[in-house]
Amino acid sequence: MFRMNEHQQTLMEFMRQQSDKLLVQTLQHIGLTFISLFIAVLIGLPLGIYISRVRKLSGPVLGIAGILQTIPSIALLGFMIPLLGIGAKPAIVALLLYALLPIVRNTHTGITGVDSNVKEAAIAMGMNKWQVLFKVELPLAMPVILAGIRTATVINVGVATLASYIAAGGLGEFIFGGISLNNTNMILAGAIPAAMLAILFDFLLSLLQKLNFRKVKGAVKIAPVLLLILSCFYFIPSAYGSKLTAGFTPEFMGRQDGNLGLVSKYRLKIHTIVISDAVMYKAAQEKELDVISGYSTDGRLKAYDLVVLNDDKKIFPPYYAAPLVREDALKKFPQLETTLNKLSGLINDSVMTELNYRTDYLHQTPERVAKDFLQAKGLYKAPQQSNGEVVRLGSKIFGEQYILTNMYSMLIKGYTKYGVETKTGLGGTKIVFDAMTNNQIDVYPEYTGTGLLAILQAPRNVINRLQSSKDSTYAYVKAAFAAQYKIKWLKPIGFNNAYALMMRRQQANELHIKTISDLNRFLNTK
Amino acid sequence: MIKVSNLVKTFGQTHAVNNISFVVAKGETLALLGTSGCGKTTTLKMLNRLIEPDSGTIEIDGQNILSQAPELLRRSIGYVLQNNGLFPHYTVAENIAIVPNLLKWNKAKIETRTNELLEKLHLPKEYLNAYPAELSGGQQQRVGLARALVADAPVLLMDEPFGALDNVTRSKIHAEFKLLDELKRKTIILVTHDVQEAFLLADRIALMDKGQIVQIGTAAELLFNPANDFVKDFLKEQHLQLELKTIKLGDIWQYLPADGRRINTSQLAANAGVWEALDTFKFYPRENINIINQQTREVRSVTFDQLMSAYSRFKNHVPHE
Numbered sequence: 001m002f003r004m005n006e007h008q009q010t011l012m013e014f015m016r017q018q019s020d021k022l023l024v025q026t027l028q029h030i031g032l033t034f035i036s037l038f039i040a041v042l043i044g045l046p047l048g049i050y051i052s053r054v055r056k057l058s059g060p061v062l063g064i065a066g067i068l069q070t071i072p073s074i075a076l077l078g079f080m081i082p083l084l085g086i087g088a089k090p091a092i093v094a095l096l097l098y099a100l101l102p103i104v105r106n107t108h109t110g111i112t113g114v115d116s117n118v119k120e121a122a123i124a125m126g127m128n129k130w131q132v133l134f135k136v137e138l139p140l141a142m143p144v145i146l147a148g149i150r151t152a153t154v155i156n157v158g159v160a161t162l163a164s165y166i167a168a169g170g171l172g173e174f175i176f177g178g179i180s181l182n183n184t185n186m187i188l189a190g191a192i193p194a195a196m197l198a199i200l201f202d203f204l205l206s207l208l209q210k211l212n213f214r215k216v217k218g219a220v221k222i223a224p225v226l227l228l229i230l231s232c233f234y235f236i237p238s239a240y241g242s243k244l245t246a247g248f249t250p251e252f253m254g255r256q257d258g259n260l261g262l263v264s265k266y267r268l269k270i271h272t273i274v275i276s277d278a279v280m281y282k283a284a285q286e287k288e289l290d291v292i293s294g295y296s297t298d299g300r301l302k303a304y305d306l307v308v309l310n311d312d313k314k315i316f317p318p319y320y321a322a323p324l325v326r327e328d329a330l331k332k333f334p335q336l337e338t339t340l341n342k343l344s345g346l347i348n349d350s351v352m353t354e355l356n357y358r359t360d361y362l363h364q365t366p367e368r369v370a371k372d373f374l375q376a377k378g379l380y381k382a383p384q385q386s387n388g389e390v391v392r393l394g395s396k397i398f399g400e401q402y403i404l405t406n407m408y409s410m411l412i413k414g415y416t417k418y419g420v421e422t423k424t425g426l427g428g429t430k431i432v433f434d435a436m437t438n439n440q441i442d443v444y445p446e447y448t449g450t451g452l453l454a455i456l457q458a459p460r461n462v463i464n465r466l467q468s469s470k471d472s473t474y475a476y477v478k479a480a481f482a483a484q485y486k487i488k489w490l491k492p493i494g495f496n497n498a499y500a501l502m503m504r505r506q507q508a509n510e511l512h513i514k515t516i517s518d519l520n521r522f523l524n525t526k
Numbered sequence: 527m528i529k530v531s532n533l534v535k536t537f538g539q540t541h542a543v544n545n546i547s548f549v550v551a552k553g554e555t556l557a558l559l560g561t562s563g564c565g566k567t568t569t570l571k572m573l574n575r576l577i578e579p580d581s582g583t584i585e586i587d588g589q590n591i592l593s594q595a596p597e598l599l600r601r602s603i604g605y606v607l608q609n610n611g612l613f614p615h616y617t618v619a620e621n622i623a624i625v626p627n628l629l630k631w632n633k634a635k636i637e638t639r640t641n642e643l644l645e646k647l648h649l650p651k652e653y654l655n656a657y658p659a660e661l662s663g664g665q666q667q668r669v670g671l672a673r674a675l676v677a678d679a680p681v682l683l684m685d686e687p688f689g690a691l692d693n694v695t696r697s698k699i700h701a702e703f704k705l706l707d708e709l710k711r712k713t714i715i716l717v718t719h720d721v722q723e724a725f726l727l728a729d730r731i732a733l734m735d736k737g738q739i740v741q742i743g744t745a746a747e748l749l750f751n752p753a754n755d756f757v758k759d760f761l762k763e764q765h766l767q768l769e770l771k772t773i774k775l776g777d778i779w780q781y782l783p784a785d786g787r788r789i790n791t792s793q794l795a796a797n798a799g800v801w802e803a804l805d806t807f808k809f810y811p812r813e814n815i816n817i818i819n820q821q822t823r824e825v826r827s828v829t830f831d832q833l834m835s836a837y838s839r840f841k842n843h844v845p846h847e
Contacts, residue, residue, distance in 0.1 A: 121611030124574055125625050125673070126601035139615045 014185040021174075026193050028169035031234020032088070033156040033197075036095035038227040040152060044100050045145070048107025049133065058108055065101040073098070073162045074278070081166060081279050085288045086247070088234065091160075091168035098159050099152035106148025110141025142220065143209055150205040157198040161190070164250060165276035167283075169234075171197075173250055173274045180251030182430040182454050243523060247275040247289035256463070257453060258293065258499060261315035268520050281306070290503060291519065295319075297349055297400065297497040299356030307508050308500040310515040317463070318470040319449035319498040321400075323408065327486045329442035333391055335416045337490060340443065342379060342411055343404075344491035352400065352495040359399040366399060370406035381414030390419040394441035396432050397425045400497065404445040429454050437485060447497055451477040451489070470496070527552050528573070528681065528713060533582035535568055542568040543579070544737035550730075552680075555714040557728035559721065565737040566717045570683050573715065574603045586681060601628055604674035604712075608686035610666045612658040618669050619654040625677045643672040646708060664695040675708050682709070684716045688723065700726055721761060725768055733757055745772045770801040773840065775817050779826070781836035787825040788814045795820060800837055804830075 015022055051058040068076075076097065080090030114137050122136045138145075164172030174190025177183070208223075252258035253274055262268040270291065275283065283289045285304040294301065296308055323340045330337055347355070355373060358364045374380035391412055395401035402424055409420045423441055426432040429450055435441050452458050452466070452473055458480075466472045478489040501516055513519050528550040535543040543565040550556045558566035571577040573584060575596040584591045591599055612621050619640060626636045644651060647668045658666055667687065674682060688696045700723065703709065718724050724731045725745045732742040733756075741753040749765070749772055752758040761768060775782075776796040792806050796819040806815055807830050814827045828836070 115611075115614075117607055117609045117611040118613055120576065121605070121607055122613070122624075124576060124600055124603075124605040124607075124611075126597045126599075126628050127624075128597050131628075136613060140613075 011185045011188055015189050018174075018189060022189060022193065025169060025171045025173055025190070026197070027233040029157070029160050029171045029194065029197065030230055031232065032091060032095060032160045032163055032168060032170055033153065033201075034227055034230035035234055036092045036160075037099055037149070037153055037156055038224075038231050039092070040096045040099035040103055041149065041227070043096070044103030044148075045107055047100075048104045048145075049111060049137075051104070052108045052111040062101075062105055062108065065104050068097045069101045073159050074165065077162060077166050078279060081282060081288075082286075085286070086167045086275060086279065086283050087273065087288075088168045090166055091163035095156050095159055095163070099156050102148040102151040102155070103145070104148075106144050106151075107141065110144030110148075111137050113144065114140045146205065146209045150202060150209065153201045153205060154198050157194060157201060161194055164274050166279055167247060167273035167275040169274070173253070176276070177250030177254045177274075179430070180249065180254075180428055182428070183254070186254065244270055244290035244519075245288075246270045246272045246291040246293075247280050247283055248272055248293040249277045249280065250274050252293040252499065255453065256460075257315060257317050257449065262501075262516070265313050265315045266516055266520050268516070268523070270519075270523055284502070284504060287504070290507060291501055292503075294500055294502045295497050296500040297352040297356060297495055299353060299358070299360035299399065301502065302353055302357045303361035305505045306502040307505045308502050309508070309513065309519060311500065312515040312517050314468045316499040317449040317452060317466070317468045318473055318496050319447035320470060320474060320492040320494075320496050321404070321445050321447050322474075322492040323404075323443055323490045324436065324446040324451075324481070325443050325488050325490060326436065326439070327482070327488055329391070330488060333389065333416070333418055333442075336391060336412070336418070336443075339411050339415045340408060341491050342415070343407060343493050345494045346377060347494045349495045352497065355403055356400050359403060366402035366406045370403050370410060373403075374407060374410055380410065383410075383413035384417055386413075386419035387417040388419065389417075390421050391443065392441045393420060393422045393424075394426050394432050394435055394444035395422070395424040396429065396444075397427055401445055404493070408443065408445075436487065445493070446489075448473045448477050448489075448492075449498060451481065456480050456484075527585075527587055528715070529583075529585040529588075530569075530573075531583050531585075533569065533572060533584065534580045535565075535572065535577060536580055541737045543572070545582070546734075546737070546739050547582075548732055548739060548742055550713055550715060552713055553711055554730065555709075555716060555728045557724035557731045558715065558717045558734055559719070559724040559731050560734035561719060564734040566734050567685055569734075570685055570715060570717045573681075573683055574600050574605060601625055601677065602679050602681070604677070604679040604682040606667075606670050606674045606682070606684040606687040608689045610658070610670035610690075612666060612669060612673070614658055617655050617657055618649075618661070621658065621669060622672050622676050624673060629677060639676055640672075643676060643708075646706060647672055648702065662695075663691055664699060667691060667699065678708075680711075680713060682712045682714045684714065686717055686719070689718070689720070696723075703727060721764055721768065722771075725771060733760060767801065769841075770804065770837075771799045773800050773837070774798065775800065775803055776819065778836045778840040779819065781839045782817065782826045782828055783832050783836075785827045787816050788827045791816050791827065793818060800833070803828075803833055 047061065051061045073094070076094045077090065080094050084090040084093060118136060118140070119132065122132045127135065160170050161172035161175055163170045164176055171190040171194045174186050175194070178186030178188075178190060248259055254260070259272070275289070280289065280292045281294065281298070281300040281304055284292045284306060294306070300306070301308070325336065325340070355369050358369045359366050371380060393405050393408055395405040405422055405424055409422055412418055412420050423435070426435055432441070432444055433455055436444060452463070456477065458476070462476070466476060474489065474492060481487045481489060501519070503513065508514070511522055513522055530549070531547045533543055533546050534541075546569065548556070558569060560566050568577055572579045573591070575591060613624070616624070622640050622643065623636050626639070640654070641651070644654070649665060649668055649672070653661060653665065658669065661669065667690075671687070688699055691699065704727065716724070716728060728745075730742060730744055731748055733740045733748065735756060741748060741757050743751075745768070748757060749761060749768055752761070774797055775794065778800070779796060791814045793816045794803055794806060796817055803815060803817070807813060809830070812829070814829055815833075817826050817828065819825070
């Protein structure tokens with residue numbers, strides 16, 4: 001009970017502290033939902049009416065709308081980027097495509113469901129086809145059409161949380177930022193308002209649906225105006241411009257060793273939009289963004305010809321990768337530590353970037369990349385017969401981790417008699433680390449910076465004391481993990497996958513920007 | 527006057543209406559009678575262009591109906607549907623006002639006319655703001671009738687108008703229908719599968735089968751001069767009842783005993799049917815009914831036996847086939 005209260009307290013504190021952002025995100029969220037809903041009604045209603053007239057078309061049209069709805073939201077947003085870039089436009093189009101099916105389908109169902117006797121009476125009394133539509137068919141179909149709009153609204157409120165992936169804002173910024181940062185309050189600060197919006201709009205529309213015919217007439221007239229007003233919410237948080245546009249991940253936005261550090265240490269002022277890691281590099285290459293927050297060993301750095309800006313004030317702590325192992329697993333599997341340490345010191349930044357490039361850009365399987373590398377280093381051995389004991393390997397959900405996990409799997413199978421079970425793609429840090437503390441996995445590759453900041457959530461004075469030094473950071477997390485979690489950091493693999501600001505090589509050269517301070521100077525010159 | 531010539535309509539392979547022609551005089555009521563699928567409803571719907579014929583012509587008062595926009599044509603033709611087809615989202619008043627609104631009548635005129643019709647159709651005024659779902663089947667059908675009559679169109683088309691009603695309600699509405707002055711000056715075409723209804727309400731009956739008119743004529747002509755076995759068979763089951771209803775007391779006048787008026791007895795006009803006279807007898811000893819011939823002011827008094835004997839003598843003299 002006590003802990004519960006403490007928890008509530010901090011969530012309220014967080015929301016109060018971030019109330020400006022929360023308001024902006026909520027307004028953007030409502031705006032996004034209703035702009036797309038409004039356009040979906042403008043398209044869906046006439047389309048639904050049309051296919052109820054031309055029955056031949058109803059099958060294909062409903063089929064296509066149905067298929068659009070089965071495309072995963074993230075994928076649909078991804079498809080939009082080459083067509084419409086990033087920001088509000090592609091998000092609105094994606095949301096509108098989702099809202100289309102329930103509106104078209106219910107309009108069609110509603111209109112074809114009107115009693116044929118009533119329709120015949122309307123025609124027989126001398127109504128023309130528009131009068132039949134507006135005075136008979138639409139009013140009688142209205143409860144069904146409203147049910148469709150209600151479904152579409154709730155879908156839109158949900159999918160709009162994903163809009164933050166492509167820099168369109170909304171409550172997703174908190175939700176996905178919170179997931180990345182292992183910050184429950186931040187997740188809840190986004191998720192609770194989003195859920196409440198869905199419940200609120202669902203409730204209001206259910207009231208509208210229950211009105212009798214006479215009142216619906218009035219309500220239907222007000223609806224478009226209301227939709228327009230709600231749509232305008234999106235534009236209230238006015239955009240501010242600067243010479244360059246930065247795209248940062250939600251995680252980067254909320255971190256001291258991220259945007260917060262850029263602002264406090266460099267006094268960097270740049271027009272920033274929040275965007276998902278998945279589309280950020282592509283957006284940079286396509287000149288939608290000029291500066292992005294990436295990882296220094298990312299394969300796309302090479303693929304898209306980006307350069308890392310030198311962190312001359314040392315705000316990004318080192319992220320040296322090393323295998324993390326449960327201490328009880330080390331006891332259970334005596335040969336495990338030496339086997340995993342065979343990789344230590346073998347992979348530097350440029351080697352890792354190259355390996356990542358092969359998986360991310362050349363689309364080679366992580367397994368092949370891992371095997372090629374081990375063979376080139378003379379480390380590869382054919383798998384031995386397993387003795388039945390199984391080491392459980394985990395990884396986060398990106399290519400570099402897949403490659404490392406594959407290498408470890410091959411090493412264990414080649415040099416020991418242990419079997420291997422891999423659980424790859426365990427989402428973010430929180431998910432994979434929880435899996436480890438709950439004894440679901442024995443080993444996964446982690447980064448010193450993540451251990452220090454995301455898992456240990458080390459106090460500010462400790463971070464300052466470590467002064468972004470590679471060795472002192474490693475020593476600190478190693479000691480702290482052993483004491484707190486009984487988990488051991490093995491020897492670092494060699495590369496430093498730290499946060500970095502990056503730009504297109506050509507633009508950086510043209511503007512003579514090599515360091516973050518150079519970038520800041522450029523932005524500050526009028 | 528409605529003149530239908532050589533009307534043909536096919537749906538795929540089916541000849542729904544196969545070359546039919548007939549004329550309905552002004553103020554006359556014609557029943558299109560037949561089993562389902564005989565083409566009677568298709569014929570009716572071609573009259574207000576709900577269905578367009580493949581060939582043939584329809585003239586109303588000498589004007590080809592194709593010469594007018596269908597919407598305008600329909601506003602001048604009343605239409606009553608089997609399941610009333612009332613707008614569920616309109617009140618009774620709004621339903622009745624549909625055609626007047628299309629014709630752009632002013633509010634006062636619509637209100638006056640609506641009140642007039644409600645009174646004639648025995649509908650309480652409180653129903654004006656009710657929705658159709660709140661009314662009984664019989665009341666709904668009356669509202670449907672009011673909606674068809676409100677603009678006082680000279681032609682009224684009725685598609686099985688009483689088909690969905692229970693027997694008691696139907697007979698009640700039949701009786702009201704006969705008395706309604708609004709209907710007396712209208713040219714009415716009534717589609718029905720109910721022989722009794724056709725005999726009761728129509729001046730002439732067109733018996734249809736397989737898209738064609740088998741026989742068209744008055745009730746008596748169909749009964750006593752059937753064109754073929756189909757007509758005879760169609761009427762066979764209810765033949766006696768139809769006869770008793772069709773033959774009027776005036777028809778058998780000459781066979782009634784020339785007895786004078788009795789006091790304390792029921793009275794009937796000579797234009798009533800024999801059925802009605804039988805219905806009037808209360809069956810007590812030495813009962814008599816006075817029958818009054820309106821033209822001659824003559825009165826004849828009959829007992830049940832005397833009435834039946836006159837009926838059978840009349841029947842023996844009716845020329846058959």
